[in-house]
Amino acid sequence: MSARALRKVLNQQETSSNNHNNVDDSESPPDSPPPFSNPFDLLNDQQHNQESESSDVDTSSTVTKQDDVNKNIATNVSSSNKKSKKKKKKKNKVKSLDLMLKDGVDSFDGKHQPLKTNPKDVNGAGRRCTTNILQVDPKFLSADNELRRIFGSKVVDSFEKSNQAGSSRQNRSQAGSSRQNRVGRRVIIPHKKTIIISPSEHWPRWDGSLSMELLQNKNGCNYFRYVHSSAYSQAQRQFEAAQSSHDLNTIASILLHYPYHIESLITLAEYFKFSGEPQMSADAIAKSLYALECAWSLSFTPLQGNCQLKYEHDTNKPFFTTLFAHMKNMDRRGCQRSALEICKLLISLDSDDPMGALFCIDYFSLRSEEYKWLERFSEEYNGDNSICLYPNFSYSLAICRFYLEREEHSKETETEATSSDLMKQALMLHPSVVRKLVAKVPLKDQAWSKIINHSLFNEDETGSASLDHLINIYVEKSYIIWRLPELHNFLKDAALSVIEKMEIDQSEARDWACVRKEAFPSDKNEYSHLMVSDFSDSTPTAPPENLLNFMIDPRLVERYNNNNNNNANQENAGGVARDPLREVADQNALVAVFESLLTSDDYETRGDGMPHDNED
Incomplete structure (x- = not known):
């Protein structure tokens, strides 16, 4: 935009009515320091530049109005604060x-x-809940975007097309197996858009079984808690019964009727992780995180650093467990920049840092080459x-x-x-x-x-x-x-x-x-x-x-431990040991059911009940 056009816009803003000014002031974004520049090439640069240009006009008009009203007060205080901050930072x-x-x-x-700040900060009576250094950049939350920056869009698109081609036959068979699926193909209900997770097409639509409530507001920081619906509470009681009876069949039944029951999905993710199926485990975690994100309140804006989701509430704990597991999955895929943003989010949501994200944020910073940010973080965190x-x-x-x-x-x-x-x-x-x-x-x-x-x-x-x-x-x-x-x-x-x-x-x-x-x-x-x-x-x-x-049944735990000891002796003798965990899985026919609940990848089943990749 030219200087003449910019002055014209500013003059129009100055001559507008007071009511119109109040509306503009309320809608304009709050002042915040510019985000720290990073060395990565961003996706959709043209769209981002257009958005930043339009936001610059709005911000400039708002700042001009504020300067006219507080000419001799706010400007002088702001400039003096900036000078003192610069001197202090330079000294540090x-x-x-x-x-x-x-x-x-x-x-x-x-x-x-x-892992705790001062008691004033924890209780909300001290400084604001988080510092600007922990603000999350949503452009770097997507692992797919980071893979495109690393390998290029052509490579990622080719890989996705190959996976889609391999799973198309199963999708067709699943779609034709029931009349409900055939009807669902005619009327496609889009998934709810989220920030962290991009839902897969084969996932069920969000059922609204979780919600979020605002507990209190202290010093500009909003405190939230997840709330269970009556249907989710019923599923939770079934899950607790399955825990006490060690019944894996109940977990499968819960997921069939409540596909977004978080605790069951977390258990399923752990099961696949120890069964040697990391991708299936990551899918279960992603599905769980998608459900938790769909439940966010409109006033819950965690990326801005003005919200707290305390771990001490039982309904909030699955979110931290899922988010930490998702961060590890991003690291496993080589997306350390995305993992760094997730790590920031973990620390900012609870100042007590219950998951210990503070002890791996330096690792993700080094792996993503965010060296300057790490030095800033060490200086600014907790003051x-x-x-x-x-x-x-x-x-x-x-x-x-x-x-x-x-x-x-x-x-x-x-x-x-x-x-x-x-x-x-x-x-x-x-x-x-x-x-x-x-x-x-x-x-x-x-x-x-x-x-x-x-x-x-x-x-x-x-x-x-x-x-x-x-x-x-x-x-x-x-x-x-x-x-x-x-x-x-x-x-x-x-x-x-x-x-x-x-x-x-x-x-x-x-x-x-x-x-x-x-x-x-x-x-x-x-x-x-x-x-x-x-x-x-x-x-x-x-x-x-x-x-x-x-x-497995608790009565077989002793047998499991004995198998481990026998395998160790067999390996020492030069033999080939059989994985006892795989043996347990062979005895369980629910593995194929679990896979059908999570993925659309092309899987077939052996006669022994274990899934394997289709090599056709």
């Missing part, structure tokens, strides 16, 4: 991790507060630098600076702490990480023998149950990053430099040990609710006990 940038971590210890106040004390952030921030130093524009500030300094400080703060990384990656260079045998790095445990647990989570989640050759040398050179420095003076290492003991006292494990396996990319060979009781 030149701080080394040494000062950042020591300042962070003060925020712990001698007592380690696991302090206390998260720099966590082992995952202390090491990830060093990697962050390592890659930023490779970019030309990052070298303009000479007073910033270098990546080498940050890594040395991380090694002295959490030295036990090195030995576990060497074993997990693994790192087989001869120099590592000298490093892990040094007195600083030869301990596997720190003396703090909480810290040891967080280190295990970090190594399990992020070890794959350290397989890059440049990070091999980066970590090795920093470790050798620390050893060389300690031979001269050990005072700095002792100071960091004091920081570690003060931040993580040797009390009970405050993070025992977070399972290390939940942060692992590998699937455990044995399912959890609650799922195992669903899959």
Whole structure:
């Protein structure tokens, strides 16, 4: 739009009536800082540019009106605040991790507060519920869009067409098997549009069995809770009965009558995950998340960071479980940028972070090359630098600076702490990480023998149950990053430099040990609710006990454990062991029923009741 046209629009806005101005003010978007730029090529750039151009006109007119009304008040206050923020941010940038971590210890106040903000923030009487750094960009929520950015639209479209061609025969057979399906082909009811999940065509239409209610509003933050309908409550009672009787047939019956019962879908997803069917498990999670998203209230706007969905309410817990599982599925597909946005959403919806998303957000930031965002997050989250004390952030921030130093524009500030300094400080703060990384990656260079045998790095445990647990989570989640050759040398050179420095003076290492003991006292494990396996990319060979009781009768659990022991002995003897989980599944004919409830992929069934891909 030209400058003349823009001035004309502004003049028209100024001469409009007061009532019209009030309407425009209410409809104009609130002021917010510009979103952080990312290195990815966005889809639909032309459409996005058109939308941004139109929004710029509306925003400009609104700002002009506000300036005319508050010429000598709001503008001066805003400009002074901006100047002070810029000075403060610039000052924070030149701080080394040494000062950042020591300042962070003060925020712990001698007592380690696991994953919780100040009580004022939790109760809604302090600052606003989330910071702008956690605002979710909806353009990056779709895994399909990210795959198109990575591989190109032609490759993704070709892959989708091949899958559709392979499943067309089953779709035709299912459509012709019942009169209801034949009628459904004539009158197609579109799925409800959602933001996170794109529903498949073969999914049932949303039945409205879930809804959401507003509990309260505190300091501009809305608190919500999911509500069950009478039909959903009936399905929930059936599910609880199935849990007590360990009856998998009841789960199938529930899904036949209530296809969007969340707890049954989560159980089904776990079943397929441990049965070696990750795609079927992901479909069940996606279907569950779609139902939860359809239940959102019109006033529930989680992407804007002004809503809280507290985990303490039982009806909200399945949403966190499903969203965390969906985040892991995005990571498994290689869509780390989408997983990062889901991780932001998890943290923003509950400041207590019940799923431990804070301990994998650095991993997704590094994998998606969002280095600048991670540094901003470490500075702005909770208004302090206390998260720099966590082992995952202390090491990830060093990697962050390592890659930023490779970019030309990052070298303009000479007073910033270098990546080498940050890594040395991380090694002295959490030295036990090195030995576990060497074993997990693994790192087989001869120099590592000298490093892990040094007195600083030869301990596997720190003396703090909480810290040891967080280190295990970090190594399990992020070890794959350290397989890059440049990070091999980066970590090795920093470790050798620390050893060389300690031979001269050990005072700095002792100071960091004091920081570690003060931040993580040797009390009970405050993070025992977070399972290390939940942060692992590998699937455990044995399912959890609650799922195992669903899959087989509890009286057969002992037989299952004996089979595991026999298989281990057989493998040691050089034989081929049979998967006991697959043997249990062979005895259950409900697998094919479950598959028909979730997917339209072309599956056939063997005589033993197990599904397999059609190879025609």
